[in-house]
Amino acid sequence: MTNDFPPRPGGIQQFVHNLAVRQPHGEVVVYASTWKGSEKFDAEQPFEVVRENTGMLLPTPSVARRAAELARAHECDTVMFGAAAPLGLLADGLRRRGGIRRAVALTHGHEVGWAALPGARGLLRRIGRGADVVTYLGEYTRVRLARVLDGVTTLERLAPGVDVDAYSPSVDGSVVRERHGLSSVPVIVCVSRLVPRKGQDVLIRALQRVHRTVPDATLLIVSGGPDRKRLERLVLETGLQRHVVFTGSVSWAELPAHYAAGDVFAMPCRTRRRGLDVEGLGIVYLEASATGLPVVAGDSGGAPDAVREGETGYVVNGRDVHAVAERLTNLLTDPFLASRMGAAGRAWVESEWRWETQAARLRTLLAG
Structure with a gap:
């Protein structure tokens, strides 16, 4: 029921x-x-x-x-x-x-x-x-x-x-990349409903800082939700129109390819309303890990349970734009680190999730 x-x-x-x-x-x-x-x-x-x-x-x-x-x-x-x-x-x-x-x-x-x-x-x-x-x-x-x-x-x-067959490093994300003109740029992907707790606004602000080192990095925001208009206004205010893509709602069948379109997964969730609005776990981190991506997670509620800190990704203060940007920059500029974390995440999901x-x-x- x-x-x-x-x-x-x-x-x-x-x-x-x-x-x-x-x-x-x-x-x-x-x-x-x-x-x-x-x-x-x-x-x-x-x-x-x-x-x-x-x-x-x-x-x-x-x-x-x-x-x-x-x-x-x-x-x-x-x-x-x-x-x-x-x-x-x-x-x-x-x-x-x-x-x-x-x-x-x-x-x-x-x-x-x-x-x-x-x-x-x-x-x-x-x-x-x-x-x-x-x-x-x-x-x-x-x-x-x-x-x-x-x-x-x-x-x-x-x-x-996690369905480890559907979410896998073998999934091809190139069609999604081509659809949104992302074929030749580093991509940070966020798959989560557009509500304030999920922290897409922090990702947009962090992208400004990431551009100091990785000027062509692009943010792919997957899903819909009531916060979309506010986020679109923020993109305009920050001048990032060419570097932030909103896909809108995506079918279940298309989700794996949207994860696979990213180089790094990030969702810096934060607890709101004095603990009443909190992340229970964050299955998206595990789906990203199963796809072979390193993850950057917020520290809200049970989200840290879905990340092995320093092994499959990083947990940061979901309100700290600087910390989010620093972790994203590290992963985008160090392919070996990103690959190692992605492989560790895949192994963890296969064994326990x-x-x-x-x-x-x-x-x-x-x-x-």
């Missing part, structure tokens, strides 16, 4: 979908909100997807009734909430009216914000009481969730994975 499911774009959506498609055949039915293109996408899935005609499922009585009806009709014994908050509030009702015996609730980044607010903290504790397991992404999120959920439910780690490993972990949590 989830609001975070393709074709709606985003890292959480990819997380939930990749876990679902790797569960045993015939054991999954998905109840989700709707999105443009849902009908075509759903027809291609190896399981049934039931969509509510709304852009956002909320724990309302009508949604609770529909979820219970589906659970009974499909003889479901377990529910997994794609995001614990807020739909995890429905767990107790699904036990009473839907025949559910076990509930697993995934957390990402926003539940950490809930854990920090007095009113929301009580709701998160209620979600925990209704769940047999609440998952966390890494040590950062575990510590903050434990302050609310220790003694209430079981906390278990479940992180996203495969989707198959995470999906097997989920099967264990669902089975209890």
Whole structure:
């Protein structure tokens, strides 16, 4: 049961979908909100997807009734909430009216914000009481969730994975480069939704400093989002129109080639709103590593868990333009260093971050 499911774009959506498609055949039915293109996408899935005609499922009585009806009709014994908050509030009702015996609730980044607010903290504790397991992404999120959920439910780690076949050093990024006129220039690529937390504005400002040493370096900003107009104004203010490319939203199938179009990956995320707007992990760093790129990550939340500092890339203060520029310049001017870090990142992802490993972990949590 989830609001975070393709074709709606985003890292959480990819997380939930990749876990679902790797569960045993015939054991999954998905109840989700709707999105443009849902009908075509759903027809291609190896399981049934039931969509509510709304852009956002909320724990309302009508949604609770529909979820219970589906659970009974499909003889479901377990529910997994794609995001614990807020739909995890429905767990107790699904036990009473839907025949559910076990509930697993995934957390990402926003539940950490809930854990920090007095009113929301009580709701998160209620979600925990209704769940047999609440998952966390890494040590950062575990510590903050434990302050609310220790003694209430079981906390278990479940992180996203990477499709190491789709994201690979063998992927050809030349078509993307040619499309945007980048064939002969060094490229810094950032794949992330355009929202202030992701730090694309810092990358634009850092590019000015990078140009002191690498004057033809170009920034490829991949994805869409509400912050695009502000970022475009910043590009004009800094005079970087010829050196910053916005691709807009990109399909899942095209994402690997957009990573491969870069020489360095960077997303200097920063925590905002006094800890309420925080990066849960940052799967984009791992996808970039799998593609063989060195990464420059911000220090928000659990983002450092997706980088081996000094080995697969660097973690910097996401607000420090100078530090971001310095790391990017180092990697763009030292091909041996960049190659070594990219190779180390690929090896790390292959050994510890495969989707198959995470999906097997989920099967264990669902089975209890």
